[in-house]
Amino acid sequence: MGRAPLVFEWIRVGKNRVVPAISLAGVSRRFGALQAVRDVTFDVQPGERRAVLGPNGAGKTTLFNTICGDFPPTAGSIRLFGTDITHLKPHERTRLGIGRTYQTSLLFNGLSVLDNLFVAVRGLRPNRFSFLRPSRGDDGMAKARELAERMRLSHLLDAEVVNLSHGQRRQLEVGMAMAGDPRVLMLDEPAAGLSPGDRPELLKLLRELPRTLTLILIEHDMDIALPAADIVTVMKDGEVVVQAPPDRIEDDPVVQAIYLGGGH
Numbered sequence: 001m002g003r004a005p006l007v008f009e010w011i012r013v014g015k016n017r018v019v020p021a022i023s024l025a026g027v028s029r030r031f032g033a034l035q036a037v038r039d040v041t042f043d044v045q046p047g048e049r050r051a052v053l054g055p056n057g058a059g060k061t062t063l064f065n066t067i068c069g070d071f072p073p074t075a076g077s078i079r080l081f082g083t084d085i086t087h088l089k090p091h092e093r094t095r096l097g098i099g100r101t102y103q104t105s106l107l108f109n110g111l112s113v114l115d116n117l118f119v120a121v122r123g124l125r126p127n128r129f130s131f132l133r134p135s136r137g138d139d140g141m142a143k144a145r146e147l148a149e150r151m152r153l154s155h156l157l158d159a160e161v162v163n164l165s166h167g168q169r170r171q172l173e174v175g176m177a178m179a180g181d182p183r184v185l186m187l188d189e190p191a192a193g194l195s196p197g198d199r200p201e202l203l204k205l206l207r208e209l210p211r212t213l214t215l216i217l218i219e220h221d222m223d224i225a226l227p228a229a230d231i232v233t234v235m236k237d238g239e240v241v242v243q244a245p246p247d248r249i250e251d252d253p254v255v256q257a258i259y260l261g262g263g264h
Contacts, residue, residue: 019082021046021184021214022067027076028238029059029066036062038238039076044184044231046081047211051229052218053249055258059238060218061103064188067216068100069093081183099182101173103189103218109162113153113172116161117144120179143179151175151205167198171205185209187217191224203227222250234258 020043029037037059044050052060065071067078069090077086085093108116121140148154151171156164161172170190177185190206191199199221206228209215219225226232226246234242234249236258242249249255 018045020044020079021048021081022216023077023079023082024067025077025079027063027066027073027078029062029071030074036238037066037073040235040238040240041076042233042240042243044214044216046183046214049206049215049228049230050217051225051232051246052216052235053220053222053225053232053255054235057237058235060235061188062238063235064100064186064216064218068098068186094180094182097180097183098186099177099180099184100186101177101188101190103192105169105173107161107169107172107176110160112158112160113148113164114141114144114157116172117147117175117179120144120176121147123179147175147178150178152201165198166193167195167201170194170198170202174205182213184214184216187215187219189218189220191219191221194221199224226250 022044024040024042027037027040028035040063052063054060062071066073069085069088069092072087077084079085080093080096080098083096085096088096108119111119118141121143145154145157148157151174153168153171153175156168161169164172174185174187174190177187191202194202203224206215206217206224215228217225217228219228226249229246232242232244232246232249233240234252234255241258242252242254244252
């Protein structure tokens with residue numbers, strides 16, 4: 001299957017300058033004596049698909065959590081479509097348009113697929129603490145059904161999440177992250193634990209996400225990351241060491257040395 005054409009939804013300021021979806025400038029994160037992320041600077045353009053790769057301990061997840069607000073940076077700045085979000089709380093960043101999944105599943109196992117999606121939709125609305133059951137015509141329930149269809153889970157609306165396959169759980173997590181119609185979707189190892197048979201379905205789902213949505217993913221599986229990405233950022237020891245299009249990554253000598261186990 002060929003890669004989708006690179007089409008960005010640009011946001012322009014003046015005649016020439018494009019405002020990045022995410023802009024990192026000198027971002028660092030320290031935990032005591034440990035420098036987990038060091039002076040990371042790069043831009044992700046609107047509509048871009050960016051994969052962040054690297055060995056365990058490279059700082060990928062810490063960088064991810066820094067962008068999402070779980071670990072505010074100890075140095076540097078983060079901008080979302082030009083707005084400084086460096087010191088905002090995670091829920092404030094969510095309201096501004098960042099959606100995310102976690103490496104560890106955070107689903108409600110005792111609820112159905114539809115109920116999980118409805119909770120995700122309801123949690124972003126002013127009446128989220130209401131205990132009233134939704135009516136048949138509730139727009140939040142309609143939104144949940146729409147998300148299920150986009151994630152190819154319509155046939156499992158009434159299924160309890162505990163009975164889903166691992167691949168279906170990952171699809172549901174992406175759907176829940178999409179509940180707030182984010183402008184930037186951040187996926188933390190969406191292929192983790194998937195069987196070889198589940199991976200093509202996930203890749204197809206990622207490729208079909210609209211280009212109005214900017215996608216950033218951490219992924220160890222290159223069979224998922226490279227076909228899904230426009231640009232790949234490779235990290236090692238908390239720093240960015242390579243940034244290149246996917247067709248240049250596997251043959252890059254630095255990548256081979258630190259990630260694929262090859263030599264220079």
